[in-house]
Amino acid sequence: MVKLELAEALKQTADRIYAYMLDDHTGNWGLDIGHWDWVPGVGVIAILSYYEKLEQPEVLDRLVRWTADNLHQAERQKVINSMAPFAIFPELYRRTQDSVLLETARRIADWMLHEAPRTREGAWEHTVTENASFPEQVWADTVFMAVLFMARMGRLTGDMAYISEALRQLELHLELLQEEASGVLFHGWNCIAQNHMSAARWTRANAWIAVGTPMILEELAGTATIPEAITTRYVRLMQGLIGYQRADGLWPTVLDREDFYPETSGSAGIACGIRKAVRLNLLDPANLEAADRALEGVLKTVLPTGEVTGVSGGTPVMPSIEAYNAIPQYPTLYGQGLVLMLLAEAIEVK
Template sequence: MIDAPADDWGMNIENWDWVPGVGVISILEYGQLAGDATAIEYLRRWTERNKHKSEQVKVINSMAPYAIFPTLYRITGERWYLDTATKIGDWMLTEAPRTHDGAFEHTVTEDAQFSDQAWADTLFMAVIFLARLARLTGDSKYAKEAEFQLLVHLRLLQDPETGVLFHGWNGAEGNHMSAARWARANAWVILSAPWIAAEIKDLTPLSDEIIERYQQLAAGLRQYQRESGLWNTVLDQSKFAEETSGSAGIAAGWLAGMRIGWLDPTYKEAAEKALQGVEEFIDPDGTVQGVSGGTPVMPDIPAYHQIPCYPTLYGQGLVLILLSLAYTEMGESM
């Protein structure tokens, strides 16, 4: 994860955007669960090398790296982490573009506009940070916003028939665009929701609707799990490739949901099955294969099948999170 050349978009961690953001979030999760101080020290040095790049971008999709700041502040006591995180959190509350429903508009660093659109990705890329900032500062304004964003995204994106999520919502048109039940979109939410809730539960009441919708999502995903333990790139398209990053994120989300008490222990067996399927895509050197490339909301469902697969930091990261959680939750039985 840390040695790729600068011209490798998918694996270059020396950047400030969502891809390296998922990378550093996963390294933090591993470092905390494994008690590996070298991982935390790597993140401190990574931030020192790359913090100047953060000043060049201020969009929702580039909030992801800030999610490591609260922990780094607790460990180092360096005031810069707290001051920067607070400044960014206040920007999100007061200036970040929103849809007319109040959801954060999914703004990106690329030269593209997704006006009045809410995407599943946003919860992982931005709201995890906001929830962690809430816990760090004890300020309920961040917690209330994180709770609202979680609820509004579930309301906008959840399919009432299957329980799973559509990739995005277009508020201006009042539809889900291509209406793709994209696996990685569901992974971002099934994993980030319990993480967000764990950070804010002591600061603001959590809507019962969030838990109910989360449980419907988890159950819906169970229905689409393949015999291999994995999920297709688009959940209900059985002829599409089985995709590693989404599968790892879904299984990790189940484990996180069990940990917070939202899911019953029967999900453990399904998560173990997914873990076994994911392990088949890990090369001896640790490279994760079968990861679909960066994917906006595509114009139609067949277009998702055309996205090429190649190693990426978010693929590595979601698998690392799964492995770390699996070892913690399942121990030697994994």
């Protein structure tokens, strides 16, 4: 009975978060789902996860409508960071058999394979829609925003070029960003300067790969041999992250700075990653204790309206570690989305 009551409580919270995401937030950068970029992209990826767990037809209908309403904007935003929305196309194609989805996804995947800017190591350069340039920089964000889509295209089509590229990019990002001593990740890598810039162990950067890696490996299961370096580095990452967890279950916005504010989106992403990794036998079930404590802490940040609080704003690689603590907090689709994904992973459905 307790488990059933908990599942229902989590579902109700997830429903409120989802509804808040669909409210009219026109003109609000963090919450406006009616445009094409990484922020709404994380939102729709999370909504798809929510749909896949609960199979509510109206949720799928909403995703199909969102795609139809916003697809015309996609080709104008050909940068790695705005690839995120395409990650829902393979599953929507399976469900609808709409050939436009498959044709568009193939065209974008081929652009990523052959034309997207790369660093000298071969990693995708982190390009953005904002008026900013980060030449030859590798960011952790790219794994969730772009590599996930490539993996899903590999699974859908069986195209080994897509599959191999997804694995290559995941391995490169782990190799270039991981700190050997702690196992956790730095926010970014500058291939020109050959350094990690401010060398911030930013929590949400770690979360993108913590949750993105098991999602990618689940897509590619049975399609190719997974390099041992990926699984070894991922386990070290997750063990390192759990070591930085605060007593309240959350993680500070920079992992090794417990005096910095606790950050909800990164905490939710890490906890979701733990749950997914345990389910896929990448991590020992004993690690669920950390995920449970995080879930308890994250739930306290959700208002009765469904708004997720304690989410740090958009964050490039900052010039100093202290600057991360000055990033303002406000509700965002990626904050809503990462919490929604955590709840979808935690809900037990009979």
